[in-house]
Amino acid sequence: xxxxxxxxxxxxxxxxxxxxxxxxxxxxxxxxxxxxxxxxxxxxxxxxxxxxxxxxxxxxxxxxxxxxxxxxxxxxxxxxxxxxxxxxxxxxxxxxxxxxxxxxxxxxxxxxxxxxxxxxxxxxxxxxxxxxxxxxxxxxxxxxxxxxxxxxxxxxxxxxxxxxxxxxxxxxxxxxxxxxxxxxxxxxxxxxxxxxxxxxxxxxxxxxxxxxxxxxxxxxxxxxxxxxxxxxxxxxxxxxxxxxxxxxxxxxxxxxxxxxxxxxxxxxxxxxxxxxxxxxxxxxxxxxxxxxxxxxxxxxxxxxxxxxxxxxxxxxxxxxxxxxxxxxxxxxxxxxxxxxxxxxxxxxxxxxxxxxxxxxxxxxxxxxxxxxxxxxxxxxxxxxxxxxxxxxx
Amino acid sequence: xxxxxxxxxxxxxxxxxxxxxxxxxxxxxxxxxxxxxxxxxxxxxxxxxxxxxxxxxxxxxxxxxxxxxxxxxxxxxxxxxxxxxxxxxxxxxxxxxxxxxxxxxxxxxxxxxxxxxxxxxxxxxxxxxxxxxxxxxxxxxxxxxxxxxxxxxxxxxxxxxxxxxxxxxx
Numbered sequence: 001x002x003x004x005x006x007x008x009x010x011x012x013x014x015x016x017x018x019x020x021x022x023x024x025x026x027x028x029x030x031x032x033x034x035x036x037x038x039x040x041x042x043x044x045x046x047x048x049x050x051x052x053x054x055x056x057x058x059x060x061x062x063x064x065x066x067x068x069x070x071x072x073x074x075x076x077x078x079x080x081x082x083x084x085x086x087x088x089x090x091x092x093x094x095x096x097x098x099x100x101x102x103x104x105x106x107x108x109x110x111x112x113x114x115x116x117x118x119x120x121x122x123x124x125x126x127x128x129x130x131x132x133x134x135x136x137x138x139x140x141x142x143x144x145x146x147x148x149x150x151x152x153x154x155x156x157x158x159x160x161x162x163x164x165x166x167x168x169x170x171x172x173x174x175x176x177x178x179x180x181x182x183x184x185x186x187x188x189x190x191x192x193x194x195x196x197x198x199x200x201x202x203x204x205x206x207x208x209x210x211x212x213x214x215x216x217x218x219x220x221x222x223x224x225x226x227x228x229x230x231x232x233x234x235x236x237x238x239x240x241x242x243x244x245x246x247x248x249x250x251x252x253x254x255x256x257x258x259x260x261x262x263x264x265x266x267x268x269x270x271x272x273x274x275x276x277x278x279x280x281x282x283x284x285x286x287x288x289x290x291x292x293x294x295x296x297x298x299x300x301x302x303x304x305x306x307x308x309x310x311x312x313x314x315x316x317x318x319x320x321x322x323x324x325x326x327x328x329x330x331x332x333x334x335x336x337x338x339x340x341x342x343x344x345x346x347x348x349x350x351x352x353x354x355x356x357x358x359x360x361x362x363x364x365x366x367x368x369x370x371x372x373x374x375x376x377x378x379x380x381x382x383x384x385x386x387x388x389x390x391x392x393x
Numbered sequence: 394x395x396x397x398x399x400x401x402x403x404x405x406x407x408x409x410x411x412x413x414x415x416x417x418x419x420x421x422x423x424x425x426x427x428x429x430x431x432x433x434x435x436x437x438x439x440x441x442x443x444x445x446x447x448x449x450x451x452x453x454x455x456x457x458x459x460x461x462x463x464x465x466x467x468x469x470x471x472x473x474x475x476x477x478x479x480x481x482x483x484x485x486x487x488x489x490x491x492x493x494x495x496x497x498x499x500x501x502x503x504x505x506x507x508x509x510x511x512x513x514x515x516x517x518x519x520x521x522x523x524x525x526x527x528x529x530x531x532x533x534x535x536x537x538x539x540x541x542x543x544x545x546x547x548x549x550x551x552x553x554x555x556x557x558x559x560x561x562x563x
Contacts, residue, residue: 044529051514052538087417214445214475217503228475235478324416327471327482329448340469342453351539353451355471363506392529 009037012374016045020123020378023388027365027377034374039366043359046392054352058318059085060159062352067153069354070390073112075104075144076332078157083238084328084339085159088321089293096284097161098240103174103277104147104156105239105330106270110181111140112333112385113263113270117188120260120382124201129191136184139177146173160294161287174278178271185267192260202257206368206380209254216364219357220335221266222384225251225259232331239330243280244273256383263385293319318347327355334358334385354393358386394479395420401442406432421469421482429470429485430495436472436481437500444481446473447501450508452515456489456541465489466517470497487517496522514539 015026024045030038050069054062066077079101086093118133141151146167148156156163167173192198208218213226223230231248233241249265251258288294291310300307323345329338335357344350361384368380402410402422409428414421424432436444449471456465464486472481487494496519497504508519509528516537519525527534536543 044527044531047529049538052543090417212502215502217447217501217507230475235475236480325419325421325453325469325482326417327419327449327480329480336448338449338471340449340451340471344458351453353449355449355451359506359510360503363503 008032014377016042021381022119022386023391025362025381025386025388025391027381029374029377031374036369036372036374036377039369039377041362041365043362043388043391046388048393050393051352051354054349056348058347059321059349060314060318062349063158064153064155067155068389069356069393070112070332070334070337070358070387071152072115072387073108073333074152074154075108075156076112076330076337078155079105079239080328080330080332080337080339082157082159083330084326084341085321087328088324088326088341088343089159089290089319091160091288091290091293093161093288094284094286095282097286097288099277099281100162100166100286101157101239102241102244103274103281106274106277107140107143107174107177109270109333110267110274111137113267116263116333116382116385117192117260120379120385121192121198123378123382125197126192126195129188132184132187132191136181139180143170143173143177146170158287158294160290161285165286171278174274178275178278181271182268185264189264199257201375201379202255202260202383204253204255204257205372205376206256206383207254208364208368212367213254213364216367217360218335218364219360220331220333220385221259221262222335222361222364224248225262225383226254227251232329232336236329238328244276246273256379259383320345320347329355332357334387334390335361354390356390356393358384358388358390362386362391394474394477398442398479398481401439402432402436405435419480419482421484423484423486426485426487426494429483430497430500433470433472433483433497434500442474443476444472444474446475447471447497447503447507448473448480450497450504450511452511452517452539454515454539454541460489466492466515468494468511468517492516493518493520495520496525498522513537516540 010031012029012031013026014029015021016024026042028040029036050065063078063081066081067074070077114133114137118130121129144154145151148154208226210226210228213223227250229248229250234248246269249262251262295314296307296310301311321343323343325342327338327340329336337357338355340353341349342351369377406428409424411423436442451469453467466487468485470483496508508522511517512525513527513530514537
C-alpha cells in the first residue's frame with residue numbers, strides 16, 4: 001500500500017494583530033516544520049493617504065501630518081519636511097535655529113532607539129528592558145513638552161525656524177538628560193551585551209550581506225550593520241552637520257546583534273552631538289526674517305501694521321514657492337528619510353512624496369528570514385525597526 | 394561628478410537624453426522609456442560612476458498642466474552613488490493612455506516594492522515586474538488614489554440593500 005505524500009509545508013499568518021510586529025503588519029509564512037521557506041509581508045492596514053492629503057494643504061499645514069508618520073521620531077520628520085521646503089524656497093535659517101534643530105533631532109534619535117531597544121529586547125524575552133528604556137525616554141519627552149507643549153506630536157520645527165523660542169531652562173534640562181541617559185545606556189549594556197539568551201537569539205540571525213543590503217536599498221542602522229558606510233549626515237551634510245564631530249559605527253557580522261550594537265553606539269554619538277550643539281549654540285532670533293514666508297515676531301504683529309498684514313496673509317493664503325522639484329534627504333533614526341516636493345507655483349504642494357526608510361527596509365525582510373527559524377522572524381522584524389505609520393502612510 | 398555623468402551619458406546615449414535641468418543644485422535628466430533600462434543598467438555597471446543605490450521611485454500626475462503635449466505621468470528615479478556621494482534624478486514622461494514602462498527590478502531589488510507602490514497609486518504598469526500587485530490600498534478599492542482625477546472628498550455610498558443576501562424571515 002502506498003501512502004500519498006501530502007504537501008509538506010504549512011502556511012501561517014503572523015499578524016496583523018501580533019504584538020511583536022510593532023503595529024499592523026501581516027507576514028504570510030510558508031513553514032516546513034519550524035523552518036521558514038517563504039515569507040511575504042503584507043502592508044497597508046494603516047494607509048491613511050497622507051501623501052494625497054498634503055496636496056490639499058498649505059505648506060505650513062503639512063507639518064503636523066509629518067509627525068504622524070514616524071510617531072516615534074516626530075522631530076526628525078518635521079526637520080525633513082521643513083528642510084525640503086526651505087530648499088525649495090531657497091531661504092536660510094539663523095544659526096541658533098540650526099543648533100537647536102541639531103540638538104533636538106539628535107535627542108529624537110535617542111528616544112527612537114530607546115523605544116527600539118526596549119521593544120526589541122521584549123520581543124526576545126528580556127521583559128525588564130522596556131521599563132528601563134521608557135524611564136529614560138520620559139526625560140526627553142518632558143523636554144519636548146517644555147519646548148513645544150506636546151509630548152509626542154510636537155510640530156516644533158516650522159518653515160524658516162521654530163514654532164516658539166526655546167524655553168528658559170532648555171540648557172539645564174538638556175544637561176540633565178546628557179548626564180542621566182549615558183548611565184541608563186550603561187545599564188542596558190550590562191543587561192544585554194553579555195546576556196546568554198540575548199546573544200543566542202541574535203548572533204548569526206537575520207544575516208544580510210553588504211551587496212544584498214545595498215541592492216535592496218536598506219539604509220540607516222540596518223545598512224551600517226552590514227558594514228556599509230553610508231550616513232546622510234556624513235555623506236551629504238544638511239542642517240550644519242559638517243560642523244560636528246561624530247563617528248559612524250559600522251558592523252561586521254551583518255546580523256541582528258550587530259544592528260543592536262550599532263544603535264547603542266549611535267545613541268552615545270547622538271548625545272555627544274547634542275552636547276556639542278548645546279555648547280556651541282549662539283544667541284539670536286528663533287525664526288528667519290523672510291517677510292511673506294515666515295511669521296513676523298509676535299510683538300511686531302501687535303504694534304506694526306505691515307507685520308500684522310504679513311501675519312494675516314501667511315496664515316490665510318500661505319506662500320507661493322517657485323516652480324520646481326526638490327528632493328531633500330535626512331538621516332532619520334530608521335534610515336534615509338527623503339521628502340520629494342513638486343511645486344507648480346501655487347500655495348499648495350502639487351505633489352509630496354515621502355521616501356520612507358521603514359518601507360524600503362521592510363521589503364528586505366524575506367531576504368533576512370527565509371531559511372531561518374520561525375522564532376527568528378520576530379528578532380528580524382524587531383531588528384529592522386519598522387514603524388507601520390511610516391510604512392503605510 | 395556632474396560633468397562626468399553628463400559626459401558619460403552623452404557619449405553612450407547621445408540622443409536619448411531629451412533634456413537636462415538643475416534646480417537647487419540637483420541635477421535631473423529626462424530620457425524616454427525605450428532607453429531607460431539600458432541607461433540605468435550602464436549607470437550601475439560603470440565602475441567610475443557606480444550608481445549602486447536606487448533610493449526611490451515616484452511619480453507625478455501632471456493632469457491639467459500640458460499633459461497632452463508632454464505626457465501625463467512623470468516617473469522619477471532617484472539614483473545614488475555611494476562611492477561618489479552623488480545623487481541623480483532621472484525622469485521619464487509617459488502618456489496617460491499608455492502608461493507603461495520597463496521594470497528595473499532586475500537591476501536593483503529595491504525597485505520591487507517602490508514600483509508596486511507607483512502602480513498602486515498611479516496605475517503606471519511596469520513590464521517585467523515579478524509581482525505587480527496592489528501594495529497599500531485595499532483590494533476592493535477601485536482607481537488609483539494619487540491621480541489628480543481621483544475624487545478626494547466625494548465617495549459614492551454603496552448600499553446593496555441586502556439584495557443578494559435577503560434577511561432570514563423567521
